[in-house]
Amino acid sequence: MKADKKAAFGWIDANKDRLIDLSDKIWEFAELGLVEFKSSALLADELEKHGFKVERGVSGMPTAFVASWGKGKPGIGLLGEYDALPGLSQKSVPHEEPLEAGKPGHGCGHNIYGTSALGAAVAVKRAMEKSGLRGTIKFFGCPAEENYSGKVYMVRDCCFDGVDAVLGHHPGSMNAASLRSSLAIVSARFHFYGKAAHAGGAPEQGRSALDAVELMNVGVNFLREHVIQDARIHYIVEKGGFQPNIVPPYARSWYYVRAPERHEVEFIYDWVVDIAKGAAMMTRTELKVEVEAGIYNLMPNRTLAEVIVKNMREIGLPKYSKAELEFAAEVAKTIPREEKVTALKKTKRPGWERLVDKLLDDEVPDPWGDGDYMHGSTDVADVSWKAPTVEFYTSTWVLGTPGHSWQNVAQGRVGLGHKSLLFSAKVMAGAALDLLADEKLVAKAREEHRRRLGSKKYKSPLAADSKPPLDAWNK
Numbered sequence: 001m002k003a004d005k006k007a008a009f010g011w012i013d014a015n016k017d018r019l020i021d022l023s024d025k026i027w028e029f030a031e032l033g034l035v036e037f038k039s040s041a042l043l044a045d046e047l048e049k050h051g052f053k054v055e056r057g058v059s060g061m062p063t064a065f066v067a068s069w070g071k072g073k074p075g076i077g078l079l080g081e082y083d084a085l086p087g088l089s090q091k092s093v094p095h096e097e098p099l100e101a102g103k104p105g106h107g108c109g110h111n112i113y114g115t116s117a118l119g120a121a122v123a124v125k126r127a128m129e130k131s132g133l134r135g136t137i138k139f140f141g142c143p144a145e146e147n148y149s150g151k152v153y154m155v156r157d158c159c160f161d162g163v164d165a166v167l168g169h170h171p172g173s174m175n176a177a178s179l180r181s182s183l184a185i186v187s188a189r190f191h192f193y194g195k196a197a198h199a200g201g202a203p204e205q206g207r208s209a210l211d212a213v214e215l216m217n218v219g220v221n222f223l224r225e226h227v228i229q230d231a232r233i234h235y236i237v238e239k240g241g242f243q244p245n246i247v248p249p250y251a252r253s254w255y256y257v258r259a260p261e262r263h264e265v266e267f268i269y270d271w272v273v274d275i276a277k278g279a280a281m282m283t284r285t286e287l288k289v290e291v292e293a294g295i296y297n298l299m300p301n302r303t304l305a306e307v308i309v310k311n312m313r314e315i316g317l318p319k320y321s322k323a324e325l326e327f328a329a330e331v332a333k334t335i336p337r338e339e340k341v342t343a344l345k346k347t348k349r350p351g352w353e354r355l356v357d358k359l360l361d362d363e364v365p366d367p368w369g370d371g372d373y374m375h376g377s378t379d380v381a382d383v384s385w386k387a388p389t390v391e392f393y394t395s396t397w398v399l400g401t402p403g404h405s406w407q408n409v410a411q412g413r414v415g416l417g418h419k420s421l422l423f424s425a426k427v428m429a430g431a432a433l434d435l436l437a438d439e440k441l442v443a444k445a446r447e448e449h450r451r452r453l454g455s456k457k458y459k460s461p462l463a464a465d466s467k468p469p470l471d472a473w474n475k
Protein backbone atom coordinates (compact mmCIF):
# COMPACT_ATOMS: atom_id res chain seq x y z
CA MET A 1 0.00 0.00 0.00
CA LYS A 2 1.30 3.45 -0.85
CA ALA A 3 1.92 6.03 1.84
CA ASP A 4 -0.05 9.24 1.52
CA LYS A 5 2.77 11.66 2.28
CA LYS A 6 0.78 14.60 0.93
CA ALA A 7 -1.76 14.18 3.72
CA ALA A 8 1.05 14.16 6.30
CA PHE A 9 2.88 17.18 4.90
CA GLY A 10 -0.41 19.00 4.43
CA TRP A 11 -1.22 18.50 8.10
CA ILE A 12 2.17 19.92 9.13
CA ASP A 13 1.71 22.97 6.86
CA ALA A 14 -1.81 23.56 8.14
CA ASN A 15 -0.69 23.28 11.77
CA LYS A 16 2.63 25.04 11.58
CA ASP A 17 1.62 27.88 13.89
CA ARG A 18 0.59 25.41 16.58
CA LEU A 19 3.83 23.41 16.24
CA ILE A 20 5.93 26.58 16.46
CA ASP A 21 3.91 27.66 19.48
CA LEU A 22 4.59 24.33 21.26
CA SER A 23 8.32 24.56 20.53
CA ASP A 24 8.49 28.19 21.69
CA LYS A 25 6.58 27.39 24.88
CA ILE A 26 9.05 24.59 25.74
CA TRP A 27 11.88 27.02 24.94
CA GLU A 28 10.36 29.46 27.43
CA PHE A 29 9.78 26.81 30.12
CA ALA A 30 13.49 25.79 29.81
CA GLU A 31 13.10 23.01 32.37
CA LEU A 32 16.01 20.86 33.51
CA GLY A 33 16.23 17.07 33.19
CA LEU A 34 13.73 15.06 35.26
CA VAL A 35 11.79 18.19 36.21
CA GLU A 36 10.39 18.97 32.75
CA PHE A 37 6.88 18.93 34.18
CA LYS A 38 5.28 21.65 32.03
CA SER A 39 7.12 20.66 28.84
CA SER A 40 6.26 16.96 29.01
CA ALA A 41 2.64 17.67 29.97
CA LEU A 42 2.30 20.07 27.04
CA LEU A 43 3.41 17.40 24.56
CA ALA A 44 1.53 14.53 26.22
CA ASP A 45 -1.71 16.56 26.39
CA GLU A 46 -1.38 17.55 22.74
CA LEU A 47 -0.88 13.94 21.64
CA GLU A 48 -3.85 12.87 23.75
CA LYS A 49 -5.97 15.55 22.06
CA HIS A 50 -5.03 14.01 18.73
CA GLY A 51 -6.23 10.58 19.78
CA PHE A 52 -3.02 9.01 21.08
CA LYS A 53 -3.23 6.79 24.15
CA VAL A 54 -0.81 8.26 26.67
CA GLU A 55 0.90 6.41 29.48
CA ARG A 56 2.51 8.91 31.85
CA GLY A 57 5.21 8.55 34.46
CA VAL A 58 6.87 5.50 32.87
CA SER A 59 10.07 4.02 34.35
CA GLY A 60 9.63 5.90 37.60
CA MET A 61 10.04 9.29 35.95
CA PRO A 62 7.05 11.63 36.27
CA THR A 63 8.14 13.43 33.08
CA ALA A 64 8.52 10.31 30.91
CA PHE A 65 5.62 9.13 28.79
CA VAL A 66 4.72 6.89 25.87
CA ALA A 67 1.96 7.95 23.47
CA SER A 68 0.67 5.26 21.11
CA TRP A 69 -1.71 5.12 18.21
CA GLY A 70 -2.58 2.36 15.75
CA LYS A 71 -2.44 -1.42 15.81
CA GLY A 72 -0.04 -4.20 14.96
CA LYS A 73 3.17 -4.26 12.98
CA PRO A 74 5.33 -2.51 12.14
CA GLY A 75 5.90 -0.49 15.28
CA ILE A 76 7.59 2.81 14.52
CA GLY A 77 9.09 4.72 17.45
CA LEU A 78 9.56 8.50 17.37
CA LEU A 79 11.79 10.06 20.02
CA GLY A 80 10.97 13.28 21.84
CA GLU A 81 13.26 15.18 24.22
CA TYR A 82 12.52 18.43 26.06
CA ASP A 83 15.17 19.09 28.72
CA ALA A 84 17.17 22.32 28.92
CA LEU A 85 20.70 23.04 30.19
CA PRO A 86 21.62 24.90 33.39
CA GLY A 87 23.04 28.42 33.23
CA LEU A 88 22.34 28.99 29.52
CA SER A 89 19.48 31.47 29.73
CA GLN A 90 19.53 33.64 26.60
CA LYS A 91 17.16 35.91 24.71
CA SER A 92 16.37 35.17 21.08
CA VAL A 93 18.70 37.92 19.91
CA PRO A 94 21.95 37.54 17.91
CA HIS A 95 24.24 38.68 20.73
CA GLU A 96 24.89 37.27 24.17
CA GLU A 97 22.20 38.52 26.52
CA PRO A 98 20.59 36.29 29.16
CA LEU A 99 16.85 36.34 29.59
CA GLU A 100 17.45 35.73 33.30
CA ALA A 101 21.11 35.37 34.24
CA GLY A 102 22.08 31.97 35.65
CA LYS A 103 18.80 30.29 34.69
CA PRO A 104 18.50 27.31 32.31
CA GLY A 105 18.19 27.66 28.55
CA HIS A 106 17.61 25.37 25.56
CA GLY A 107 21.28 25.14 24.60
CA CYS A 108 20.81 21.86 22.74
CA GLY A 109 17.57 22.70 20.96
CA HIS A 110 15.48 20.07 22.72
CA ASN A 111 12.45 22.38 22.51
CA ILE A 112 12.52 21.47 18.82
CA TYR A 113 13.48 17.83 19.43
CA GLY A 114 10.22 17.23 21.30
CA THR A 115 8.02 19.12 18.89
CA SER A 116 9.35 17.84 15.56
CA ALA A 117 8.54 14.27 16.60
CA LEU A 118 5.10 15.32 17.81
CA GLY A 119 4.40 16.97 14.45
CA ALA A 120 5.56 13.82 12.66
CA ALA A 121 3.50 11.53 14.91
CA VAL A 122 0.23 13.35 14.33
CA ALA A 123 0.92 13.86 10.62
CA VAL A 124 1.62 10.14 10.16
CA LYS A 125 -1.58 9.26 12.00
CA ARG A 126 -3.51 11.51 9.60
CA ALA A 127 -1.88 9.89 6.57
CA MET A 128 -2.54 6.39 7.93
CA GLU A 129 -6.20 7.19 8.52
CA LYS A 130 -6.53 8.45 4.95
CA SER A 131 -4.71 5.57 3.28
CA GLY A 132 -5.68 2.68 5.56
CA LEU A 133 -2.01 1.90 6.21
CA ARG A 134 -1.55 -0.32 9.25
CA GLY A 135 0.96 -0.24 12.05
CA THR A 136 1.65 1.39 15.39
CA ILE A 137 3.13 4.80 16.04
CA LYS A 138 4.78 5.29 19.40
CA PHE A 139 5.99 8.67 20.59
CA PHE A 140 8.52 8.27 23.40
CA GLY A 141 8.64 11.28 25.72
CA CYS A 142 12.19 10.96 27.04
CA PRO A 143 13.38 13.12 29.97
CA ALA A 144 16.86 14.21 30.97
CA GLU A 145 18.95 13.40 27.90
CA GLU A 146 21.54 15.93 29.04
CA ASN A 147 22.39 14.46 32.42
CA TYR A 148 20.43 11.53 33.83
CA SER A 149 19.76 9.65 30.58
CA GLY A 150 16.08 8.91 30.90
CA LYS A 151 16.08 6.57 27.89
CA VAL A 152 18.43 4.13 29.63
CA TYR A 153 15.79 3.55 32.33
CA MET A 154 13.13 3.23 29.64
CA VAL A 155 15.25 0.70 27.74
CA ARG A 156 15.95 -1.27 30.94
CA ASP A 157 12.21 -1.33 31.68
CA CYS A 158 11.39 -2.69 28.19
CA CYS A 159 9.54 0.41 26.90
CA PHE A 160 11.08 -0.07 23.46
CA ASP A 161 10.27 -3.77 23.12
CA GLY A 162 8.21 -4.55 20.05
CA VAL A 163 9.34 -1.44 18.17
CA ASP A 164 10.79 -2.23 14.72
CA ALA A 165 12.51 1.06 13.94
CA VAL A 166 13.15 4.29 15.82
CA LEU A 167 13.52 7.79 14.39
CA GLY A 168 14.79 10.83 16.28
CA HIS A 169 15.51 14.36 15.13
CA HIS A 170 18.09 16.64 16.69
CA PRO A 171 18.62 20.28 15.71
CA GLY A 172 22.10 20.85 14.31
CA SER A 173 24.28 22.93 12.04
CA MET A 174 24.03 20.39 9.24
CA ASN A 175 21.40 18.41 7.41
CA ALA A 176 22.68 14.96 8.13
CA ALA A 177 21.90 11.36 8.87
CA SER A 178 25.41 10.49 9.87
CA LEU A 179 26.64 6.97 10.55
CA ARG A 180 29.15 8.05 13.16
CA SER A 181 28.82 6.46 16.56
CA SER A 182 28.94 8.25 19.92
CA LEU A 183 30.96 7.47 23.02
CA ALA A 184 29.78 5.20 25.79
CA ILE A 185 29.82 6.92 29.17
CA VAL A 186 29.75 6.47 32.93
CA SER A 187 28.59 9.44 34.99
CA ALA A 188 29.40 9.16 38.69
CA ARG A 189 29.57 11.30 41.79
CA PHE A 190 32.41 10.86 44.30
CA HIS A 191 31.43 11.78 47.85
CA PHE A 192 34.24 12.18 50.39
CA TYR A 193 33.51 12.41 54.13
CA GLY A 194 36.15 13.88 56.45
CA LYS A 195 36.06 15.63 59.81
CA ALA A 196 35.52 19.32 60.52
CA ALA A 197 37.98 21.21 62.73
CA HIS A 198 39.25 24.76 63.15
CA ALA A 199 41.60 25.11 60.18
CA GLY A 200 43.86 27.52 62.10
CA GLY A 201 43.47 26.36 65.71
CA ALA A 202 43.29 22.57 65.41
CA PRO A 203 44.02 21.40 61.84
CA GLU A 204 45.52 18.17 63.19
CA GLN A 205 42.04 17.17 64.36
CA GLY A 206 40.51 17.67 60.91
CA ARG A 207 40.35 15.36 57.90
CA SER A 208 39.81 17.32 54.72
CA ALA A 209 37.35 15.91 52.22
CA LEU A 210 38.43 18.63 49.82
CA ASP A 211 42.00 17.31 49.92
CA ALA A 212 40.64 13.97 48.80
CA VAL A 213 38.75 15.57 45.90
CA GLU A 214 41.90 17.41 44.82
CA LEU A 215 44.17 14.39 45.12
CA MET A 216 41.72 12.29 43.16
CA ASN A 217 41.73 14.91 40.39
CA VAL A 218 45.54 14.94 40.36
CA GLY A 219 45.60 11.16 40.08
CA VAL A 220 43.07 11.14 37.27
CA ASN A 221 44.94 13.85 35.41
CA PHE A 222 48.03 11.63 35.47
CA LEU A 223 45.90 8.73 34.26
CA ARG A 224 45.12 10.65 31.06
CA GLU A 225 48.48 9.68 29.58
CA HIS A 226 47.51 6.02 29.76
CA VAL A 227 44.03 5.94 28.26
CA ILE A 228 43.12 5.31 24.64
CA GLN A 229 43.11 8.27 22.27
CA ASP A 230 39.32 8.53 21.92
CA ALA A 231 38.60 8.44 25.65
CA ARG A 232 37.37 11.54 27.44
CA ILE A 233 37.44 12.27 31.18
CA HIS A 234 35.96 15.44 32.66
CA TYR A 235 34.83 16.57 36.06
CA ILE A 236 33.51 19.39 38.17
CA VAL A 237 33.82 19.99 41.91
CA GLU A 238 30.29 20.33 43.22
CA LYS A 239 31.01 20.88 46.91
CA GLY A 240 34.29 21.98 48.37
CA GLY A 241 33.50 23.01 51.94
CA PHE A 242 31.94 25.97 53.69
CA GLN A 243 34.66 28.55 54.38
CA PRO A 244 38.46 28.48 54.69
CA ASN A 245 38.62 28.35 58.49
CA ILE A 246 36.74 25.05 58.65
CA VAL A 247 38.49 21.88 57.47
CA PRO A 248 35.94 20.65 54.88
CA PRO A 249 34.09 17.65 56.35
CA TYR A 250 32.35 16.91 53.05
CA ALA A 251 33.33 17.43 49.42
CA ARG A 252 32.06 16.04 46.15
CA SER A 253 33.13 15.78 42.54
CA TRP A 254 31.13 14.69 39.51
CA TYR A 255 32.90 12.79 36.74
CA TYR A 256 32.09 11.73 33.19
CA VAL A 257 34.26 8.99 31.70
CA ARG A 258 33.75 8.27 28.00
CA ALA A 259 35.18 5.83 25.45
CA PRO A 260 34.08 4.26 22.16
CA GLU A 261 33.07 0.85 23.52
CA ARG A 262 31.30 -0.14 26.72
CA HIS A 263 34.12 -2.40 27.94
CA GLU A 264 36.66 0.38 27.31
CA VAL A 265 34.71 2.89 29.34
CA GLU A 266 34.29 0.40 32.18
CA PHE A 267 38.02 -0.35 32.24
CA ILE A 268 38.91 3.34 32.58
CA TYR A 269 36.12 4.01 35.07
CA ASP A 270 37.32 1.18 37.34
CA TRP A 271 40.77 2.78 37.32
CA VAL A 272 39.23 6.15 38.26
CA VAL A 273 37.46 4.47 41.20
CA ASP A 274 40.78 2.98 42.34
CA ILE A 275 42.31 6.47 42.24
CA ALA A 276 39.41 7.77 44.35
CA LYS A 277 40.00 4.99 46.88
CA GLY A 278 43.67 5.95 46.96
CA ALA A 279 42.76 9.59 47.57
CA ALA A 280 40.49 8.57 50.45
CA MET A 281 43.28 6.48 51.94
CA MET A 282 45.81 9.29 51.61
CA THR A 283 43.53 11.72 53.41
CA ARG A 284 41.93 9.29 55.88
CA THR A 285 38.50 10.18 54.62
CA GLU A 286 35.61 7.95 53.66
CA LEU A 287 34.52 7.50 50.06
CA LYS A 288 31.08 6.79 48.63
CA VAL A 289 30.70 6.36 44.88
CA GLU A 290 27.34 6.96 43.27
CA VAL A 291 26.86 5.99 39.63
CA GLU A 292 24.40 8.49 38.16
CA ALA A 293 24.11 7.16 34.63
CA GLY A 294 25.72 4.89 32.13
CA ILE A 295 25.08 4.77 28.43
CA TYR A 296 26.25 2.81 25.40
CA ASN A 297 27.81 3.84 22.14
CA LEU A 298 25.43 4.53 19.25
CA MET A 299 24.81 1.75 16.76
CA PRO A 300 24.24 3.39 13.37
CA ASN A 301 21.86 2.06 10.74
CA ARG A 302 22.59 2.82 7.10
CA THR A 303 19.19 1.61 5.88
CA LEU A 304 17.35 4.14 8.06
CA ALA A 305 19.90 6.90 7.39
CA GLU A 306 19.31 6.48 3.66
CA VAL A 307 15.53 6.71 4.11
CA ILE A 308 16.03 10.01 5.96
CA VAL A 309 18.34 11.46 3.30
CA LYS A 310 15.95 10.42 0.52
CA ASN A 311 13.10 12.22 2.30
CA MET A 312 15.20 15.34 2.93
CA ARG A 313 15.94 15.52 -0.81
CA GLU A 314 12.34 14.87 -1.85
CA ILE A 315 10.96 17.53 0.48
CA GLY A 316 13.68 20.08 -0.27
CA LEU A 317 15.53 22.33 2.16
CA PRO A 318 13.75 25.35 3.68
CA LYS A 319 14.16 28.77 2.09
CA TYR A 320 15.06 31.63 4.41
CA SER A 321 13.74 35.19 4.50
CA LYS A 322 16.03 38.23 4.39
CA ALA A 323 15.45 38.82 8.10
CA GLU A 324 16.36 35.23 8.94
CA LEU A 325 19.57 35.44 6.93
CA GLU A 326 20.45 38.73 8.61
CA PHE A 327 19.94 37.17 12.03
CA ALA A 328 22.14 34.24 10.98
CA ALA A 329 24.83 36.62 9.71
CA GLU A 330 24.86 38.47 13.05
CA VAL A 331 25.28 35.21 14.98
CA ALA A 332 28.01 34.10 12.56
CA LYS A 333 30.02 37.22 13.46
CA THR A 334 30.36 35.87 17.01
CA ILE A 335 32.05 32.64 15.83
CA PRO A 336 35.75 33.02 14.97
CA ARG A 337 36.59 31.64 11.53
CA GLU A 338 39.29 29.28 12.83
CA GLU A 339 36.79 27.78 15.30
CA LYS A 340 34.30 27.29 12.49
CA VAL A 341 36.92 25.56 10.31
CA THR A 342 37.86 23.22 13.17
CA ALA A 343 34.20 22.44 13.90
CA LEU A 344 33.50 21.62 10.25
CA LYS A 345 36.67 19.55 9.84
CA LYS A 346 35.84 17.51 12.94
CA THR A 347 32.57 16.34 11.40
CA LYS A 348 34.65 14.49 8.75
CA ARG A 349 31.81 15.13 6.33
CA PRO A 350 33.13 14.59 2.80
CA GLY A 351 33.49 18.01 1.15
CA TRP A 352 33.23 19.94 4.44
CA GLU A 353 35.63 22.50 2.96
CA ARG A 354 32.78 23.76 0.76
CA LEU A 355 30.93 24.91 3.87
CA VAL A 356 33.66 27.17 5.25
CA ASP A 357 32.37 30.30 3.52
CA LYS A 358 28.69 29.48 3.89
CA LEU A 359 26.34 30.74 6.56
CA LEU A 360 23.97 27.75 6.62
CA ASP A 361 24.15 24.22 5.30
CA ASP A 362 22.50 24.17 1.88
CA GLU A 363 23.22 20.55 0.94
CA VAL A 364 21.93 17.12 1.89
CA PRO A 365 24.99 14.86 1.97
CA ASP A 366 24.93 11.08 1.72
CA PRO A 367 25.27 9.31 5.09
CA TRP A 368 28.94 9.18 6.08
CA GLY A 369 31.28 8.17 8.87
CA ASP A 370 30.57 4.46 9.36
CA GLY A 371 33.10 3.16 11.91
CA ASP A 372 33.96 6.63 13.16
CA TYR A 373 33.02 8.41 16.42
CA MET A 374 31.74 11.75 17.65
CA HIS A 375 33.17 12.49 21.06
CA GLY A 376 29.89 13.25 22.77
CA SER A 377 27.39 10.75 24.16
CA THR A 378 23.64 10.33 23.93
CA ASP A 379 21.14 8.00 25.53
CA VAL A 380 19.67 7.48 22.06
CA ALA A 381 22.56 5.00 21.85
CA ASP A 382 20.90 2.60 24.28
CA VAL A 383 17.74 2.64 22.18
CA SER A 384 19.90 1.86 19.12
CA TRP A 385 20.99 -1.44 20.70
CA LYS A 386 17.34 -2.48 21.05
CA ALA A 387 16.01 -1.57 17.61
CA PRO A 388 17.31 -0.07 14.36
CA THR A 389 17.62 3.65 15.14
CA VAL A 390 18.57 6.85 13.36
CA GLU A 391 18.96 10.27 14.93
CA PHE A 392 19.19 12.81 12.14
CA TYR A 393 20.07 16.49 12.14
CA THR A 394 18.62 19.44 10.30
CA SER A 395 20.18 22.84 9.85
CA THR A 396 19.01 25.02 12.75
CA TRP A 397 22.17 26.90 13.70
CA VAL A 398 24.68 28.75 11.54
CA LEU A 399 27.64 26.61 10.54
CA GLY A 400 30.30 26.51 13.24
CA THR A 401 27.90 27.23 16.13
CA PRO A 402 29.37 25.59 19.24
CA GLY A 403 27.16 23.07 21.03
CA HIS A 404 25.61 23.99 24.39
CA SER A 405 26.09 27.70 23.81
CA TRP A 406 24.06 30.91 23.99
CA GLN A 407 24.05 30.90 20.20
CA ASN A 408 22.12 27.59 20.23
CA VAL A 409 19.51 29.04 22.55
CA ALA A 410 19.14 32.25 20.55
CA GLN A 411 18.61 30.49 17.22
CA GLY A 412 16.10 27.96 18.55
CA ARG A 413 13.23 30.40 18.90
CA VAL A 414 13.47 32.41 15.68
CA GLY A 415 12.81 31.64 12.02
CA LEU A 416 15.91 29.44 11.70
CA GLY A 417 14.69 27.12 14.45
CA HIS A 418 11.08 27.21 13.29
CA LYS A 419 11.99 26.23 9.74
CA SER A 420 14.17 23.41 11.01
CA LEU A 421 11.25 22.20 13.13
CA LEU A 422 8.75 22.08 10.25
CA PHE A 423 11.24 20.58 7.79
CA SER A 424 12.34 17.87 10.21
CA ALA A 425 8.75 17.01 11.14
CA LYS A 426 8.07 16.37 7.43
CA VAL A 427 11.28 14.37 6.99
CA MET A 428 10.44 12.20 9.98
CA ALA A 429 6.84 11.75 8.85
CA GLY A 430 7.98 10.87 5.31
CA ALA A 431 10.50 8.34 6.61
CA ALA A 432 7.97 6.77 9.00
CA LEU A 433 5.46 6.41 6.17
CA ASP A 434 8.08 4.80 3.92
CA LEU A 435 8.69 2.24 6.65
CA LEU A 436 5.00 1.65 7.31
CA ALA A 437 4.34 1.10 3.61
CA ASP A 438 7.23 -1.25 2.92
CA GLU A 439 7.79 -4.24 5.15
CA LYS A 440 10.91 -5.19 3.15
CA LEU A 441 12.50 -1.90 4.14
CA VAL A 442 11.78 -2.59 7.82
CA ALA A 443 13.18 -6.11 7.43
CA LYS A 444 16.33 -4.69 5.80
CA ALA A 445 16.86 -2.26 8.69
CA ARG A 446 16.35 -5.07 11.20
CA GLU A 447 18.71 -7.39 9.33
CA GLU A 448 21.39 -4.67 9.33
CA HIS A 449 20.81 -4.19 13.06
CA ARG A 450 21.28 -7.91 13.70
CA ARG A 451 24.45 -7.93 11.61
CA ARG A 452 25.96 -4.96 13.49
CA LEU A 453 25.01 -6.44 16.83
CA GLY A 454 26.69 -9.75 15.96
CA SER A 455 27.51 -11.58 19.15
CA LYS A 456 27.45 -8.39 21.26
CA LYS A 457 24.86 -8.27 24.01
CA TYR A 458 23.26 -5.25 25.61
CA LYS A 459 23.45 -5.38 29.37
CA SER A 460 21.86 -2.38 31.05
CA PRO A 461 24.53 -0.18 32.60
CA LEU A 462 22.04 0.42 35.42
CA ALA A 463 21.44 -1.90 38.32
CA ALA A 464 18.06 -3.66 38.12
CA ASP A 465 16.76 -1.70 41.11
CA SER A 466 18.40 1.68 40.50
CA LYS A 467 15.96 4.55 40.33
CA PRO A 468 16.20 7.84 38.42
CA PRO A 469 17.69 10.53 40.72
CA LEU A 470 14.51 12.62 40.91
CA ASP A 471 15.93 14.79 43.68
CA ALA A 472 19.24 15.48 41.90
CA TRP A 473 18.66 19.23 41.62
CA ASN A 474 18.09 19.59 45.38
CA LYS A 475 21.45 18.10 46.35
Ligand SMILES: [Zn+2]
Binding pocket: 108, 109, 110, 145, 170
Ligand atom coordinates in the same frame (compact mmCIF):
# COMPACT_ATOMS: atom_id res chain seq x y z
ZN1 LIG B 1 20.94 17.38 22.53
